[in-house]
Amino acid sequence: MRIYALYNCCQREAENLEDSIFAALGKYSPKENQKPEENYLTELFAWLLRNIDGYALEYVRLLNKVLNDQSRQKLQLLNDQWDEPDEINTQWTLQSGKRPDLKIVVKRRNRKDLCFVCEHKINAGLHPDQMKTYKDDEYLSEYEHYAVLVTLSKNQWTQKENTDISLLWSDIYKMTVIFNDSGNIEEGSFAKEILQHFLAYMEEKGMGSLSAIDVDGLAFYWSGVHFLPTISGIFGELASLPWDEVVPEIAGCSFSESGYSPESKKRWGRIGIDFFGNDPEKWVNGEKWANGFEPWRPGLFAGIIYDCKDHRIEPLNPAMGPDFVILLEAPYKKGSANEWYKSFKDSQRYKNICSRIENNRDGFDYIDGDTLYKLSPWRVACLRKPLMEVLKGTSAYEEQVEAIKQTIIAGLRIYVG
Numbered sequence: 001m002r003i004y005a006l007y008n009c010c011q012r013e014a015e016n017l018e019d020s021i022f023a024a025l026g027k028y029s030p031k032e033n034q035k036p037e038e039n040y041l042t043e044l045f046a047w048l049l050r051n052i053d054g055y056a057l058e059y060v061r062l063l064n065k066v067l068n069d070q071s072r073q074k075l076q077l078l079n080d081q082w083d084e085p086d087e088i089n090t091q092w093t094l095q096s097g098k099r100p101d102l103k104i105v106v107k108r109r110n111r112k113d114l115c116f117v118c119e120h121k122i123n124a125g126l127h128p129d130q131m132k133t134y135k136d137d138e139y140l141s142e143y144e145h146y147a148v149l150v151t152l153s154k155n156q157w158t159q160k161e162n163t164d165i166s167l168l169w170s171d172i173y174k175m176t177v178i179f180n181d182s183g184n185i186e187e188g189s190f191a192k193e194i195l196q197h198f199l200a201y202m203e204e205k206g207m208g209s210l211s212a213i214d215v216d217g218l219a220f221y222w223s224g225v226h227f228l229p230t231i232s233g234i235f236g237e238l239a240s241l242p243w244d245e246v247v248p249e250i251a252g253c254s255f256s257e258s259g260y261s262p263e264s265k266k267r268w269g270r271i272g273i274d275f276f277g278n279d280p281e282k283w284v285n286g287e288k289w290a291n292g293f294e295p296w297r298p299g300l301f302a303g304i305i306y307d308c309k310d311h312r313i314e315p316l317n318p319a320m321g322p323d324f325v326i327l328l329e330a331p332y333k334k335g336s337a338n339e340w341y342k343s344f345k346d347s348q349r350y351k352n353i354c355s356r357i358e359n360n361r362d363g364f365d366y367i368d369g370d371t372l373y374k375l376s377p378w379r380v381a382c383l384r385k386p387l388m389e390v391l392k393g394t395s396a397y398e399e400q401v402e403a404i405k406q407t408i409i410a411g412l413r414i415y416v417g
Contacts (some may be wrong), residue, residue: 002361004036011256016165018048022117025206032155037122037123038101038120038121039101040123041120041122041205042090042101042102043090044198044201045102045120045172045198046088046089046090046102047112048194049085049088050088050106050200052111052191052194052195053191053216054179054184055176055179055195056084056088056104057084057085058179059085059104059175060077060085060104060106060114060116062166062167062171062172062175063077063146063148064076066165066166066167066171067146068224069072070164070165070166071164072075074285075112077106077140077144082271085104085105085106086105086106086113087104087105088102088104088212089102089103090103094131094133094134094139094140095137095138095139095143095380096137096139098130098133098134098137099196099365100119100134100251101118101119102116102118102119102120103115103116103117103118103393104116104118104137108410109300111144112142112143112144112342113142113143113144114143114144114145114146115140115144115145115146116145116146116148116157116165117134117135117140117146117147117148118148118149118152119131119147119148119149119150120151121149121150121152121156121240121382122151122152122169122205123149123152123236123239123240123262123263124235125156125158125242126149126156126158126159126184126265129159129162130159131147131149131159131163131344132159132162134147134162135147135162135164136328144355145165146164146165147162147164148163148164148165148166149163149165149166149167150167150168150169150172151166151167151168151169151240152168152206152233152236152237152240153205153236153237153240154168155237155240155241156240163365169202169207170209170233171206172202172207173202173203173207173208173209174209176195176198176199177199177209177268180192180195180196181201193258197314203229204232205232206229206230206232206233206234206235206236206237206264206350207233207236208229208233212230212394212396212397212399212400213227213230213231213391213393213400214393215388215391215394226289228271228306230400231271232266234397234400234401234404235272235273235303235399235404236265238265238273238351238401238404238408239262239263239264239273241405243412244260244407246409247409247413247416249412249413249416249417250275250412250416260275261274261275261276262274262275264375265318266308269305269306269307269308269309269310269311269417270301270303270305270306270325271303271304271306272301272302272303272304272325273301273302273303273408274299274300275301275302276298291394297388298328298330298344298350298380299327299328299329299330299344300326300327300328300331300412300415301325301326301329302326302327302408302411302412303324304325305322305323305325305326306322310376310405311375311376311379312375312376313325313367313372313375313376313379313384315386316365316384316385316386317386320386320387320388320389321386321387321388322386322387323384323385323386323387324384324385324386324387324389324390324404324407325382325383325384326355326364326382326383326384326408326411326415327379327381327382328353328379328380328381328413329379329380330344330345330378330380331378332377332378341377343390344380345369345380346412350369350380353381354368354369354381356414356415356417357381357383357414357415360414361383362410362411362413362414363385363410364382364383364384364385364410364411364414365383365384365385366381366382366384367381367382367384368381369381381415383411383414383415385407390403390407391403391404
């Protein structure tokens, strides 16, 4: 019945839509070395701004408020009586050839039109001088323009001298909650439904309003996964750190051959950060083995296992909730195609890591490769401790981010030291 009601609602309101949400989302084109989630989210957000009555104006008001808060000014960018967003575009090109994520133009009386040039980031960082390039572009000289950066965490607020407005996705989430609950949107309407789905999507991606994890409640974790949105937010924030600076050993270690590219991921019953990919199709790099693969391309993952079915690594102490793990991984295949996997485990590099772990576990429990082979052969070493132990003594979200960060640092140094 709910689906039928939503269908009827969509039919009633379709004639008022500027464009189809499916067509809008179809614009984003995943490309190599790009994060498709950012383009997807940009197209979704832009569609809502264009099609939900009053939503774009509410966003411009938020941008005005944040600008004043961050610059300590009292600018009145728009007159609510007649100024309103007139143009909302994605995939547009500046004179320099650069392509900011989103352009919002507000038509104004007796003043230059207003233009917000928006760059959206989730886990990625900015390119060198990216925001400066936007601010200085001649195409924007006809507007009173402001450079806007929207990110998952404040760690990504770099290039501040060329950024007028810095926002978190959680700020947009909070604005959307207030707008959706304002009473100005009819209950059961398409606008109400689609905004609720947008909020649910943001929560799932760790972009919602996050509160600290109830550490004591982790003991009852196995009855639910209520804290996953917060964990997702924590790892999304931590993935944006310059880990090759936080743990300098990463830059010079042999792992760097594997393609260092920290990324927050949720899959296979786990959630955390993949520091190095271990896709065997990308293992060809100069020197090739007889089967076409160079064997030293390990994966390195730090996070929690919240569902043990895939990894088959049961928690160290179920009464203390899920385990925080740092896993060394290598692609595994059965039969003759597995020669490179055997070569990996026989390599001196792998043996050195295992020896280093044996001599210094730094408070972690250790599962060796032989034990893991019987459980999940894709994992060749595992450092772990209960998540409750990692978060012990914390009560604020920021404290928990720092506790997990320090635990990752300790584990990484054991592997790459």
